[in-house]
Amino acid sequence: MLTLAGEAREARHPPNGTVSGVCHGTLGELYQGPLRESTEPDIAVVSFPVDRHSWVHFTPGTDAPNRLPLGEKSATAAGLFLEHFGLTLPPGRFDTHSDLRVGVGMASSTADIVATLRCLFRTFALPYDPDVVVGILAAIERADSVFLDEFALHLSGRHRVIRRLGTDIGFHTAYITEPGTVDTAAVTDLLLEHYRRHGEEYERCLTDLLKGFASGDPAAVARAATTSAALSQEVLPKATFDSLLAHRERLGAEGVFVAHTGCLIGFLFSCRPGADVKSDISAFFRSLGHQCSFAQGGYG
Template identity: 85%
Template sequence: MSGRTVSGVCHGTLGELYQGPLRAGPDPDIAVVSFPVDRHSWVHFTRGTEPPDPLPLGQKAALAARLFAEHFGLTLPPGRWSAHSDLRVGVGMASSTADIVATLRCLFRLFSLPHDADVVFGILRAIERADSVFLDEFALYLSGRHRVVRRLGADIGFHTAYITEPGTVDTTAVTDLLLTHYRRHGEEYERCLTDLLKGFASGDPAAVARAATVSATLSQSVLPKATFDSLLAHQEQFGADGVFVAHTGCLTGYLFPGRLAADLKSELSSFFHSLGHQCSFARGGYG
């Protein structure tokens, strides 16, 4: 029906609460526990009378749409794509994966097809190493194999204050560097992951935040953040439960158990401004 719009939406991340090997060993798998954030990518398709225009989200989302159509033997009807995103590219917010998932969700709705997670997995696998933003809960996820190792539920959430340092990180380009680092520090990562999973199992946000801080600290020796040491040194002053980072990105920030009062937001903003950055606030996780 001409003029009818269907949409797909997918949240992004504020980096990870954990990124490291699944277990210590000479051939580590890269495991992540992504940190979902209340920021999103939107994709819309409005039926019309003209042939469908190009998807305005770049090559990966366009490839996802093509693979979807090929899988189901479908042809896009006449119409117009549009899109919007809160997620910055290349800083650790899973923007490209969110774009792909939002595109696929839009297409499932456009063709009135039931959502099929296996189709999403298959298309992501064909395009890129991905985050678990297609889930509505935390998960321990093998990003290269596109396999959910363990679902961790949706009981834990944090309020965050974070900044984005300059630059972008090409995840593919640093994979070998990360794997070498994980081999050297496998046992430390294994203890960190064990503590993180115990925190999720017991519903203890403070334990999860402590383990996230350990994971972020381990990351400093391979992909350091310029502001991380300052954040860590002032964590107690601001009453934060922990520090998180985008391990292969440019984000770093604090994890708080509850909503931030206006005075605390002002203090945090002054602190981050003294480091040369604008502070942002967002709800992370679920709970």
């Protein structure tokens, strides 16, 4: 755990009151698979941003505790930030809050790190520098692209944005969390072998997805997301996938999405479902033994 005292340079502009950093999470991915342009095997993702967030607040004060009550990765990120800029924190207190469930595919740890760094930029009145954020993330973990406020095709292991996909596409979602967790690092080799066996199918899927984004067509994006989810079934299956696929049309959904290396699965709707449709969706998921949640994903 990092202390708030040190010998480094003091804050340039200590805050007069509470400052905050906020970062959205994800509902898994609209695509996860290989990238033919990549010179080395890696996992490419188009993360699915969700209107759920992680918050980090800093309140200055000489009577505040002298410890950072942050998670291990966020505390590491704070230490790297202070080292990079040669700064030490003024006396104060950190508080955190999150809507994001841990270990299910909502990018909770990455969102915590980004929220921490955004809070620190504000604490020291420094201009926000995404290159610093990416560099710190790269030193800590494989990361989703939640540091961007738009869709992106992203190499999560190499922290490289291949293509920015904008903010024209948005969905309403109904989703559940299946039991269990998936360790992405532990299954990376399994995934890469699966990608090699199905390279042409993934290439067509990604091409269709990118065309959907380029034309602003949510239905095309939803179809490609469903294809990506179906391909994932062969290596990291979801127990309820076949049921969702079979009932997608009846419930008026354009597609099915998953957290490819997580536990989330749900429906994509380009228009907000009405109360009756939400009741039907909820009854369907309850028949599978799950309580569903509704959330807005993407932008648009």
